[in-house]
Amino acid sequence: MIHIVKKEVPKTRDKMIIRVAAILAALLVASIIVIFAGANPLQLYFGILQGCFGSVHRFAATMEKMVPLLVLSLGVMVAFKMQFWNIGAEGQFLMGAVGATLVVRLLPNLPLPIMLLCMMILAFVFGAVWLMIPAFFKARFGTNETLFTLMLNYIALTLVTALQYDFWKDPAASGMPKIANLPDNALLPTVSGFNLSIFFVVIIVLVMYFFMNKSKKGFEIAVLGESENTARYIGLNITKTIMIAALVSGGLCGLVGMFQISGVSGALSVEITGGLGFTAIIVAWLSGLKVPFVVTNAFFFAILLQGASYIQTAFQIPSSVAEMIQAIILFFILGSEFLLRYRFVRDQTESEVA
Amino acid sequence: MNNDYVVRMKNITKVFGKVKALDHVEFSLKKGEVHAILGENGAGKSSLMNVLNGIYMPDEGSVEVKGQIVKITSPKDALNLGIGMLPQHYKLVEVFSAIENVAAGSRKTPPFLNKKKILDDMGKLIDKLGMDIDPHKKVYEMSVAEKQSLEIFKVLYRGADILILDEPTAVLTPQEINNLFGIIRKMVNNGCSVIIITHKLEEVMEISDRITIMRKGTTIQTVNKNETNQQELAGMMVGDVMELNVPYVQVERGKKCLEVKSLTAVDRNKVNILDHVSFDLYAGEILGVAGIAGSGQKELCEGIAGLYPIKSGEVIFEGENIVGKTPEKIYDLGISLSFVPEDRLGMGLVSSMDIIDNVLLKDYRNKKGWGISRAVSRGKAEMLVEKLNVSTPAIENHAVSLLSGGNIQKVLLGREIALDPKLMVTAYATRGLDVGSSQIIYELLNAQKVKMKPIMYVGEDLDVLMNLCDRIMVLCEGKITGIVDPRKTTKEAIGLLMSGVMDEGGEK
Known part of the structure; x- marks a missing residue:
């Protein structure tokens, strides 16, 4: 044997x-x-690298793929560190995008910086709430967060579908079920293919590094994840800690919704997530829930994604x-x-x- | 004569790491007898039975079952030989009925359930033993006693005729115990042999035919019940008082610091795990808490710290009742609980973190703002490692779970003492420590006592308790059976108190 x-x-x-x-x-x-x-395999593999780094434009495309994945991964990482299995990043992502779109619909004439700020705040709040609901039930009644977050994904998806096909359907799209494109004052500024979200991501990574390694809350989350008994023993308020972790985790995933519609797709739709919320789980897990490795692994996955889409056109496969x-x-x-x-x-x- | 014995275990030795759990143990079981194994915690009772049940393989020695030398490598092997062990914690499927639990996992069960046949078999056995089992009752509706009957029944149904019961009476009420003993007697009349692990002297005297006393991994003696009495048994169980190098420090005791009044708490089975416990704790004294494992020590410690729900009663600390306060609040009052549960890493430390982070656990809140600083904790960790002689390759990036038990203990206790708490509650502080390390811990505790700190010391080694403590409080089944002055009593007397024989002449 x-x-x-x-x-x-x-x-x-x-x-x-x-x-x-x-x-x-x-x-x-x-x-x-x-x-x-x-x-030819060798040519093809070389092609992947070319597709990712061959030109400024292609590199920008790689970064564009990395941004949502990285932030989502950081988001789920926080929850995972507490052994809170948030597999609802997809849903929080969508709800964040809904929140950001809502700002544009309610206050369409805000100047660009204020508009972007409001969109980011609301996206964060929407995503955070979407995770704090199951977190509350988990803390209060011990419900299973895995099922709960998973099911909230479908609710978010159905909500966006309803918005897209009915409530927020663009009358100018001649019957096409789509939500109107965001106006120019709600789009992230772009410099030769790189949009402003990259700048925010750098800040997020630094903040998260501090949060996870050097902050009280991050430390408490790690302790709670390792042993609830120890957490009780040192007098942690467990409910509060769970809610804070959910706030950060869900909020980050929601923020991605704003980055995605404002920087990439230009409008809210059911397709914006592209399953990244689930890929993020793999990235976070492979990184051993450590911020620096999340960054490298998200980069690696972005290469895979961008390389794959490049070789389709370049090699006609x-x-x-x-x-x-x-x-x-x-x-x-x-x-x-x-x-x-x-x-x-x-x-x-x-x-x-x- | 040889046929009389259904089990003979000779020269059994089992070593875990450096610890000899069993040291050349001899044990035999006659056909049709009830044989009690008596001993304190860690005497090796359960280890010995685990050898017989095939969970442990002995390092030395031989096991003979029904006249043949056998090698038992799994509980399944044991069952094939007719040996069945009743787990201390029941392993039943809650949502299944009694009959389904019996059928599940039995090798008599064909692919399709023939409930009628099982029901018939069950009926016969139930009649024979006078058990009270409703075959269709779901397990979650059963009382503890019913669950136990079902477990016994399950083992018998699978063909066991040698039964091992591991502390079966711990969770039962007196009536239920009587019931159980009735079943045991009927089983014996039907040709079964029963081994019962226990530490309650009265029960031993009531049910058993022969008694084997174990202490510290060795068999002390096997005696016939008729030729002994409770005093003698208690004496053999605890042994003679050993002269230890535990210094007793004379300190004039100060003011009353902690007053526990009629503290009562229940466990999951709604049994009173703490039953109207009342005592005082004074500054500058070490109050020892003695008792068999599971007598309520853990709940008492956790109850004081706000970690275990209290049903009624008061804990008055510095003039304020702290029952019902959150652990945070109690912690802020300065009660430090350096409680070391059986599973060392379970509560006091985070096993996957390094020493620095574990020191940080109790420190990080002192710093203002959002951040944490490891600089202070690093200093403390370094000091702790040096002062207590902790052997570790590093204090950073080296999970404490990789350290040896003794070193883990030192980290935990060292951290608590360094915090300079107002009240210290320690449990099993020296479990698993070698003599030298234990010595350091005792000195640390004594130093705290000289500083007029009130200390509650839950221990299991009576020798240490008697040498170290000013008073010893004895718990049995959640009740205080006596608070005694160790310098005015005998070890044997404490042994009797631990076994539930009430206080006769202690300083109450």
Whole structure:
């Protein structure tokens, strides 16, 4: 028999070796599919890099993909640190976008800086509330946050659908079910493809680094996540801590809704999330819930996303192939995490049970 | 004569790390007898039974069941030999009925449930044993005693004729205990043999035929019930008073600091886990709390700190009743609870964090503003490691869970003492520590006492309690059975108090 045993803490060098090996192995396996699709794997992989860094414009596109993913990942990271399984980032993202759109609809003539500020605040509040609802029930009645946040995703999605097809439908779109594009005074300024959200992201990353590592609240969240008993023992107000973590986590995810409509899509629609709220869960988890690694991993995922969309057009391969390559790489990396934490040992015939 | 014995365990030794849990233990069980295993906490009672049940493999020694030498590697093996152990915490499916719980996991059960057949079998057994089980009652509707009957029944149904009951009476009312003993007697009449782990002397005298006394991992003696009495048993259980190097410091005791009045609390099973507990604690004294594990020590400590719900009664600290206050508020009043639960890392420390962050746990609030500063905590951590001789590769980025138990203990206690609390409540402060480290802890506690701090010390080693404490309060099943002066009493007397025999001449 073969047993799976938990490893002692792996060394950084071993970690690097395993991760690099995983990526190489993934590329090797993906090559088979690429060859079937009629392309040269090496050229294709080089193409991915070109698609991401080949020009200022392409690099801007990569960053554009990184921004929402990074902020969402930071958001879910906060909740995860408390072992509060927020898988409702999608919903908070959408609600944030709804909040931002609401500002524009109610006060369409605000000057740009004030408009952007109001949009950001409302997006943050909407996202935060969307997570504080399940957090409240969890703290008060011990409900399961996983199911709760998941179901709120569908409610958010249905709400946006209703807005798009009915309440906020643009009469000028000649029957097309869409919400009107944001006016110019509600769009994030752009410099050669890079929009202002990148600037905010830098601030968010720094703040979050401080919050998680150097702030009282961040410390309390980590303690509560590790052991509720300890949290009670040092006299933490558990309900309050859960609500604060939900505020930050949901708020960040909501903020992404504003960045996305104001910086990328230009209007609220059901498609704006693109499943990023779920990808963010993987990013946060792979990063070991540490801010610097969230940044690097979000960057890596952005490369995958941007590279995949580039090679579709450049190499004329179907989008499904690009997605398969993405999936294979992801699969190998997730698999390597397992190898980092566990090892296989052969059973000794007379082994101890205790 | 050999056929008389259904179980013979010879020379059993089991070592965990450096600790000898069992040291050349001898044990035998005759057919059709009730055999009690008696001992204090950590005497090795449960370890020995876990060996018999196949949960532990012994490092040395042999096990003979029904005349054959066997190797038991799992509870399933044990059951094949007819050995069934009743878990201390019941493992029943709450939403299933009795009959479904019996069927689940039984190898007699075919792929499709034949409820009628099981019902028939059950009926026969129920009649034979005079048990009170309704086969269709759901487990969540059952009382503790019913659940226990069901567990016993489950084991019997699976064909066990050697039953191990691990402290079965701990959660029962006196009537239920009588009931249980009735069932045990009927089982024995039907050819079963029963091992019962306990520490209650009265029950031992009532139910058992023979008694094996264990202490510190060794068998002291096996005696016939008819040839002994409670005093003798208590004496064997606790042993002679050892001269320890625990210094007793004479301090004139000061004013009353803490007054506990008729404190009552209930556990999950609605049993009184604290039953009208009343005592005072004075400045400059160490009040020892003795008792068998689970007599309410944990609840008492947590109750004072506001972590355990109190049903009635008062805890008066500095003239103010603190029952009903949140842990935060109580913490702000300066009550430090350096409570070390059985699972050391469960409450006092965060296992995945390093020493600095664990020191920070109690410090971070002192800094103003939003941020935390590790500089102060780092200094404290360094001092703590040096002063208490904690062996650790680093105080940073090295999770405390990777340290040895003794070192974890030092970190926890060192941190609490460094906080200079107004009231210290410590539990099992030296559990798992070697002699040298224990010595350091005792000295720290004594130093606190000299500073006129009131200290409550929950302990399990009577020798230490008797040497260290000014007074010893004995708990049994949530009641105070006596508060005694250790210098005016005997260890045996305390042993009797621990077993629920009421105070006869202590300083009340």
